[in-house]
Amino acid sequence: MKLVLYVDMYGGRQMVRPDWQSMVFFSGKPPAETTFIVLESKRLHGTSADAVKRFIEEETGRKLEVRDVVELPEALWRPATLDDFIDAHNAAMVTWYVQEAFPVESFAGFAERWVPSVVEATRRVLAEAEPKLRLRAYRKLEERAERVYATLARTSARATKERERLAERLELEAVDELGKRPPELERWAELFAELGSWPAIYRLGDMLATELCRAERTDEELNEWMERFWGDVRMRDQLRKAPGFWRTFERRSPYRANVRGETIDITNAVEQKAASGWELWRGRRVGRIVPGRNALVIASSDPRKTTFVRGERRLKHAAGRGGGEVRRFGCTLTVPGSSEGSLSRALLEVERIETLANVAPASLSSELAKLPSSHLAHRALELAPNDPRQARILADLVIEYSVGIDADVARALARAQSVGNKRRR
Amino acid sequence: MIPLRELKRRYKVNLALGRALPTFDMGVPLPLSTGSPMFDAALVEKLSPSTTLTESDHVARLWHLVRNARPDEITALAAHSRGLLNDAKLLLAFRAFEERNLELTHTWLRSLPWGWRLAFPAAVVKPSGSLFTGWRRSLEFRLVEPRFDELRSVFRKLLADAPGVALQKYRSAIQSSAALLKFRFEGPRERAIHDFVFGKGLAAIDEPSLEPIGTTIRARNALQSAGPRPFLDVLEASERTIPITTYMGLLGNAGLGLTEPSDHVEALRDYALRTATVVETLLRLVEWSPWLEARHVQRLAEKVRHAVEEQGFSLPFYKIVRAFNAAPLGLKKLVHEPLLLPLLRHFGERSKGLLPPPLPVTFVLPGNVIHLMSFLLYAVFASAGPARLLLLFPGGVEEVEPVSLEEVVAHLADGIEECQSWLLRRFGGLASLNSYAYDMSALRRALGGLDPQAPLVLDLPFSDDGAVLEALLPFERVFNLNNVYGAPGEVCVAVDYYLQFFIQGRGFQLGLWERYSDRAAERFTEFLDRLAHFQALAALVPDAELGADAPRVVVGSGERP
Numbered sequence: 001m002k003l004v005l006y007v008d009m010y011g012g013r014q015m016v017r018p019d020w021q022s023m024v025f026f027s028g029k030p031p032a033e034t035t036f037i038v039l040e041s042k043r044l045h046g047t048s049a050d051a052v053k054r055f056i057e058e059e060t061g062r063k064l065e066v067r068d069v070v071e072l073p074e075a076l077w078r079p080a081t082l083d084d085f086i087d088a089h090n091a092a093m094v095t096w097y098v099q100e101a102f103p104v105e106s107f108a109g110f111a112e113r114w115v116p117s118v119v120e121a122t123r124r125v126l127a128e129a130e131p132k133l134r135l136r137a138y139r140k141l142e143e144r145a146e147r148v149y150a151t152l153a154r155t156s157a158r159a160t161k162e163r164e165r166l167a168e169r170l171e172l173e174a175v176d177e178l179g180k181r182p183p184e185l186e187r188w189a190e191l192f193a194e195l196g197s198w199p200a201i202y203r204l205g206d207m208l209a210t211e212l213c214r215a216e217r218t219d220e221e222l223n224e225w226m227e228r229f230w231g232d233v234r235m236r237d238q239l240r241k242a243p244g245f246w247r248t249f250e251r252r253s254p255y256r257a258n259v260r261g262e263t264i265d266i267t268n269a270v271e272q273k274a275a276s277g278w279e280l281w282r283g284r285r286v287g288r289i290v291p292g293r294n295a296l297v298i299a300s301s302d303p304r305k306t307t308f309v310r311g312e313r314r315l316k317h318a319a320g321r322g323g324g325e326v327r328r329f330g331c332t333l334t335v336p337g338s339s340e341g342s343l344s345r346a347l348l349e350v351e352r353i354e355t356l357a358n359v360a361p362a363s364l365s366s367e368l369a370k371l372p373s374s375h376l377a378h379r380a381l382e383l384a385p386n387d388p389r390q391a392r393i394l395a396d397l398v399i400e401y402s403v404g405i406d407a408d409v410a411r412a413l414a415r416a417q418s419v420g421n422k423r424r425r
Numbered sequence: 426m427i428p429l430r431e432l433k434r435r436y437k438v439n440l441a442l443g444r445a446l447p448t449f450d451m452g453v454p455l456p457l458s459t460g461s462p463m464f465d466a467a468l469v470e471k472l473s474p475s476t477t478l479t480e481s482d483h484v485a486r487l488w489h490l491v492r493n494a495r496p497d498e499i500t501a502l503a504a505h506s507r508g509l510l511n512d513a514k515l516l517l518a519f520r521a522f523e524e525r526n527l528e529l530t531h532t533w534l535r536s537l538p539w540g541w542r543l544a545f546p547a548a549v550v551k552p553s554g555s556l557f558t559g560w561r562r563s564l565e566f567r568l569v570e571p572r573f574d575e576l577r578s579v580f581r582k583l584l585a586d587a588p589g590v591a592l593q594k595y596r597s598a599i600q601s602s603a604a605l606l607k608f609r610f611e612g613p614r615e616r617a618i619h620d621f622v623f624g625k626g627l628a629a630i631d632e633p634s635l636e637p638i639g640t641t642i643r644a645r646n647a648l649q650s651a652g653p654r655p656f657l658d659v660l661e662a663s664e665r666t667i668p669i670t671t672y673m674g675l676l677g678n679a680g681l682g683l684t685e686p687s688d689h690v691e692a693l694r695d696y697a698l699r700t701a702t703v704v705e706t707l708l709r710l711v712e713w714s715p716w717l718e719a720r721h722v723q724r725l726a727e728k729v730r731h732a733v734e735e736q737g738f739s740l741p742f743y744k745i746v747r748a749f750n751a752a753p754l755g756l757k758k759l760v761h762e763p764l765l766l767p768l769l770r771h772f773g774e775r776s777k778g779l780l781p782p783p784l785p786v787t788f789v790l791p792g793n794v795i796h797l798m799s800f801l802l803y804a805v806f807a808s809a810g811p812a813r814l815l816l817l818f819p820g821g822v823e824e825v826e827p828v829s830l831e832e833v834v835a836h837l838a839d840g841i842e843e844c845q846s847w848l849l850r851r852f853g854g855l856a857s858l859n860s861y862a863y864d865m866s867a868l869r870r871a872l873g874g875l876d877p878q879a880p881l882v883l884d885l886p887f888s889d890d891g892a893v894l895e896a897l898l899p900f901e902r903v904f905n906l907n908n909v910y911g912a913p914g915e916v917c918v919a920v921d922y923y924l925q926f927f928i929q930g931r932g933f934q935l936g937l938w939e940r941y942s943d944r945a946a947e948r949f950t951e952f953l954d955r956l957a958h959f960q961a962l963a964a965l966v967p968d969a970e971l972g973a974d975a976p977r978v979v980v981g982s983g984e985r986p
Contacts, residue, residue, distance in 0.1 A: 010857070011845030021819070023857035066820055067853040317560030351560075358485035359553075360566035388485040389443075408477075415474065 001044040003052070004080050004088040006097045007031050016072075018090075022049040024056075028074030035101050036080035038088070039072070047090040082110040085151045095150045099158035107155040114148045121145070164197060171200035175207070183211045185225060193234040198241075205242030213252040222254065226281060236278065246276040246291075255280055255289040257310075260330035262286075264307060267335050267344045269296035271313045283308050287329035309333065316348055343413070346403045350410040353402070357395035361385055367398050377401065426781075427963040428901050429956070430913035432457040435963070435971060439465070449476040452510065455952070456916065457959050460966035463494045467502055467513035468958060472556055483512075484556055488568055491516040501965045503529070506536035508958030515541060515548065515555070516568075522549060522579070523569040530579065539591035542583055544598040546576045550605040577606050584618060589635040590668060596622050637665040641675075648679050653689040657696060666700035673697075684715050694721070703729050707745050707764060710752040717756055726763035746801065749837065757838035766834045769801070772950075773809035773830065779953035785811035786880040789868070791888070792816035792823065793859050795848065797837075799884040799906060802949060804833040817885060819860045821867040825852065865890040872896035877914075880904065882949070904949060918949050 005016035007030075014030035015023040016037065031037050044055045053070050057063055064070055082102055085091045121141040128134040175195075178188060188208055195201050212225055229235045239245055255274075264286060274280055276291040282303040287310030289295050296309040296316075309315065310329060319326040319335040326333050335345060356363050361384035368377050380394035396407040403410065436458035439445035444462045448454040452471025459465055472483045491513070494502075499517065506514060518533035534542045548555035550571045553564040580602055584592075592599065599622045602608070610619035617635055620628035626642045629635050640663040648656035656675075660667065676682065676693065683694050697713075698706065698721055706725055710717070749757060749765055780786055788803040790796065806812045808830035816823045828851070836847045848856040863885070869892045875881065877899040884906040897903055897912035909917045926937040 009842075011847075011849045012842045013846075013849070015857070017859070021858070021860040021862075023859070025857070065854070066818070066823065067855055069849060069854050069857060312559060314560035317563075321563070354479060355481040355561055355564060356566075358479075358481035359564065359568075363566075386489070388482070388489045391485050392482065411479065415479075 001042070001046070001051075002038065002040040002084070002088045003044070003047055003090050004036050004038055004084050004094055005090075006094055006101070007033055007035050007037060009033050018047060018049040018052045019093075022070070024049065024052055024070045024072050026074070026077075027071040031077070031079060036084070036094070036097075037077045038080045038084050039077050041076070047093070082106050082151060083113065086114060086147050091147060092150065095154060098151055098154040099161055102158065104155065104158055104162060107152060107158060110148075111152055111155075115152075118145050118148050168197035168199055171195050171197050172203065175200050175204045178204075179207060185211060189229065189232075189235060193232060193238055195238065201238065201242055202244050205239070205245035206248060209245040209248035213249060219254075222252070230278070230282065240278065250276040250291045253288070253290075255285055255291070255308075257285050257287050257329055259284045259286050259307070263325075263332040263334060264298070264309065265336060266296055266298065266309060266316055266319065266333045267342055269298045269307075269309060269316075269344075271295075272297045274308060279303055279306060280308060282306075286310060286331050286333075316344075317352070320348055320352075346405060347410060347414040349403050350399050350405070350407075351414050353398050354395040354407075354411065357384060357398065358388070358391045361391055361394055364394065364398055367402055371401065427960045428914065429457075429903075429916060430901065432459070432956075432959055432963060433913060433916070435460045438971070446470060446475075447477075450478050451475065452512075453951075453955065455955065455959075457956075459959055459963035460971045461498060461962070463490045463498050464502065464962040464966070466490050467509045467517075468955060468962070469510070470513070471510060472512045480557055481561070484552075487513060488516055488519075491520050494520075497965075499529075501962060503532055505958050505962060506533070508955065509536070511537055511541055515545070518545060519549065519569050522575070525572075525575070527575065527579065531582065534579075534583070539587060540595045540598055543587065543591070543595045543602060545583070546571075546580045546602040546608075547598070547605050549576055554601065573606060577608055580606060580608060581615075584615060589638045589665075592618060592621070592635065593638050593641060593671065594668065637663065637667045639663075640665055641667045641671055645675055648675060653679070653681060653687070653693065657689060657692050660696055666696075669697065669701040669705050672700055683713065690716075698724055703732050703764065703768065704745065707760075707768075708748045710748050710756060710760065714753050714756045717759070719759060722759050722763055725760075726767075729764055729767050746798065746837075750797075754838065754840055761834050761838040765837070766831060769805050769830060769834060770808055773805040776806065776950045776953065777809040779950065779957060780806075780810075780880055783876055783879045785813050786882060787813045787815060787875055788882045788884070789815045789817060789822075789871075790884050791861075791863065791886070792818040792855055793861060796884055796886075799882075801833060801837075802882075804828055804830045815868075815871055816855060817863045817868055817888075818855070818858055819862045819864055821864050822871040823855060824871075825855070861887060863888050865892050868893055869896040872900075875900075877901060882906065883910075904952070906949065916952075918952050 003018065005018060005024075007014050007016055009015070010023055010025075013025050014033060015025045017023055039052065039055075041055065041059075043058055045051055049070075052072075053064055056070060056072060056076070059076055060073060080101075082098070085095065085098070118141070121137070121144050125134060125137040125141050128137045174191060178184075178191060185208070188204065188211070192201070192204050192208060195204060212222060229239060255276075271294055274289045274291050274293060274295040274297075280289060280291070283306040284304070285308050289308045289310055294312045296311060296313070298307040298309070300306045315326065315328065315333055316335050319333055324334055324336050335348070353364065353367070361381055365381060368375070368381060371377055375397075377394060377397040380390045380397060383390035384394045399405065399407040399410055405413075433456060436445055436456050439458045439460070439462065440447065445458050445465055446469070448456050451469040452473060452475070453469040455469055457465075459468070466487050470483060470487055472480050472487065474480050475483070478486075494517075499520075502509060502513075502517065514533050514537050518530050518537070521527075521529035521533055534545055537545075544555055549569060550567075551565075552568050553566065554562050557564065584599075599618070603610070603619075603622065610616050614632055614634055617629040617632040620626055621635070621638055621642075626638065630639045630642050632639060640660065643663075644656050644659040644667065647659045656679075660672075681687065681693065683690065683697055687693075694716055701709065703725060706713070706728075745765070745768065749761070752760070786806055788799070788806075790799055790803070803812060803814050807814075807827055812827075814825050814828070816825055832851075836844050839847065845856075865888070868890075872881075872893070873896055878901050880902040881897075881900055882904045886907050889908075889910070894910040894912055897910055897915055899914075900912060901914045903912055903915035904918050905915055906918050909915050924936065926935075928935050
């Protein structure tokens with residue numbers, strides 16, 4: 001039996017997990033971290049941690065209890081090479097870690113040594129005329145091809161890893177170099193647009209925002225720079241990847257109102273938590289919008305037309321109470337028309353009815369005027385002040401009668417439209 | 426004492442009769458019932474939206490129960506007011522006021538926090554402002570008739586009793602109540618309050634009974650007119666400290682901070698430490714970590730000793746431990762022994778009192794992962810009384826020797842590597858097992874060896890087995906920090922599962938879940954506290970209300986429903 005095992009760390013000690021169920025540590029000099037070792041012996045029977053534990057017990061002559069830390073003596077293992085993956089019994093279980101341990105040179109050497117054997121095995125299949133012998137040749141080809149290509153398939157992952165490490169080092173050096181010189185936003189932005197590694201993007205993103213938001217920089221300057229960043233598509237996309245930029249940027253309170261004197265229909269606006277970013281920066285803002293707080297959002301595919309209204313769903317109710325409109329932040333916010341044909345408008349009505357049914361049922365009597373006196377709703381209205389279950393029935397009946405939506409569905413919809421307004425006690 | 430299984434039985438009966446809320450509509454989701462819907466609502470129902478009920482549904486339901494409560498029920502509730510939810514106490518105060526029972530009104534008000542007390546007159550005149558949020562606050566309705574003269578006298582008494590800190594903290598509540606009552610402030614103290622609430626507060630400066638309001642106003646004026654040094658002089662000269670929130674607000678308005686270097690930053694930090702309570706300091710560990718040093722911690726340790734030994738206080742266990750965990754490693758090492766350890770030990774002492782004998786309390790945890798909060802909870806209980814710890818593995822159940830709270834807390838300040846290293850030293854090979862394949866038969870045998878009257882705490886996520894249910898059947902007090910197995914004496918305390926990934930086809934499902942036990946420890950002690958009230962109130966419910974045909978369960982009788 002031959003096992004290849006990936007060396008990881010726990011508690012500052014090197015260890016392997018033969019079947020990922022338990023750990024085996026090392027006695028004597030341990031192997032290096034993030035390498036593979038080979039465990040090979042005729043007395044090793046199985047790929048599990050228990051099998052390895054029994055093997056160690058046999059080799060050391062010492063019985064291991066459940067509270068003993070299992071340790072592999074130095075003499076029982078050797079460092080692995082990629083070639084060991086050709087015949088190790090558990091190779092398929094650990095190939096996903098190969099790129100952590102071996103450089104691209106090892107993969108190239110492995111390919112030179114073992115790909116020809118796959119070609120050779122294929123030729124043997126093709127050359128074999130006798131069907132039963134051909135079947136056996138196919139099996140050998142499958143096995144060899146699986147071993148070779150499963151290992152080689154990790155070449156790209158290793159190449160990516162090495163490329164990213166190199167790129168990260170070079171880009172962080174470049175960012176640090178810029179940081180040592182007097183700030184030049186122009187050059188910083190040029191470099192930022194080119195960056196590919198996340199640590200460099202985060203670091204320069206933070207530097208850019210800090211420099212941009214310096215107190216001595218005027219709002220006009222700030223706006224001008226942001227417009228330039230938006231105009232450069234690479235820069236625009238790069239900034240989307242840098243949350244640190246927006247966190248620093250919002251400290252300058254940049255999301256002031258930019259819409260005044262307009263009439264805005266908020267019927268279909270949805271309450272959302274405003275988030276700092278291009279959408280809020282480029283959008284139409286009614287009142288100053290504070291990231292992290294609720295705003296009513298009227299979405300649009302054009303970011304210039306997405307409208308953010310400072311406030312919550314209660315604005316819709318305020319407009320409803322004010323005859324369909326309310327003045328806020330220099331604009332007129334409207335909730336026009338009746339509930340017919342407008343779900344959002346209908347849901348406001350649902351909230352009003354179900355609340356009044358519970359706390360002031362008598363105020364719903366006018367809603368029942370058109371119903372015959374034998375209607376169940378009249379009985380519910382009469383009983384509601386003394387029985388909360390009747391209040392619920394009254395609400396259901398009035399909602400379904402006047403709004404035309406199933407009351408339970410309507411309640412759930414109304415709640416889904418309101419993320420705020422939770423009473424915390 | 427009414428056992429847990431009887432409380433569960435009463436809940437099932439009441440749920441079937443429509444007299445109890447389903448757990449998803451409770452503010453405190455517990456499948457228990459005293460037998461009386463009024464008692465239950467006062468213990469678990471909050472006036473906030475739940476899965477199927479809106480806040481107005483809850484108002485209607487709870488108010489209906491309060492209005493129809495019998496006098497003996499009201500008397501029983503008044504005797505247990507500490508364990509009741511504030512929403513219920515407010516509505517009970519409404520009823521007492523409606524019945525012109527001002528003595529009982531004040532009894533209920535005294536059991537509420539000051540913010541609620543001072544807002545009471547406003548709540549009577551305009552309930553929507555207190556009971557609702559959002560657009561509903563503008564609704565006009567009343568639950569009781571506001572007799573304004575009586576309300577004014579209630580408010581006058583509240584103002585007379587309120588300490589300066591409460592008046593300072595709940596200024597807006599006083600504003601609302603005074604405005605709605607058209608309250609006339611009389612006498613020098615009330616006029617000083619009026620000036621503080623509606624004006625610049627200059628009249629409150631020399632009113633000693635309103636301290637620390639006077640100190641705050643003098644300090645604010647000094648900061649505005651002369652800067653940080655005179656501001657600090659005023660604060661340091663006063664015997665009373667101002668609340669930390671007020672202090673930080675004043676600093677923020679003046680553009681000052683405790684982190685950035687400035688001429689007076691050391692003195693500003695010293696005052697912050699003087700005025701913040703221990704819990705407030707722990708909750709600010711991350712924010713203050715850039716400047717907290719050993720000498721600061723030394724001063725705080727003295728405060729902890731004072732708070733624990735002389736004052737006694739309740740501890741938000743989860744918040745404290747979470748704030749501690751979020752602090753930088755260096756600071757954790759600095760504060761774990763002088764601050765965290767005494768607080769947790771105190772928490773253990775208090776919690777122990779909630780678990781009556783027989784003991785020990787046995788914790789059963791998985792051996793392959795360490796759930797920090799559950800493990801810490803075990804250590805906290807073990808520090809205060811007899812406790813056992815059973816760890817479950819693929820190869821069986823291991824009872825580990827007691828781990829002291831001191832030892833656990835010391836390693837809370839470790840980095841990952843140090844902590845793993847300690848676990849390896851402490852538990853040997855047990856710490857190196859990762860398998861989720863538990864030996865449930867061994868668990869059943871282990872449970873069979875425990876005293877079924879003694880409390881049992883289970884925290885075994887991702888494990889389900891009929892054999893365990895069978896073993897749990899005789900137990901009277903099983904607190905499961907996960908989904909229940911279904912034993913009559915078992916109750917689920919907290920479940921927090923997060924679905925990370927899920928696919929489902931015609932014949933298969935594959936899901937990836939994460940489970941957190943973070944809140945379980947805190948909820949567990951809250952639950953124990955609540956359980957004691959459930960049991961006390963359940964004992965007062967007449968048999969006639971319990972569904973007389975159903976057999977009652979009595980501890981030790983062996984009789985089961």
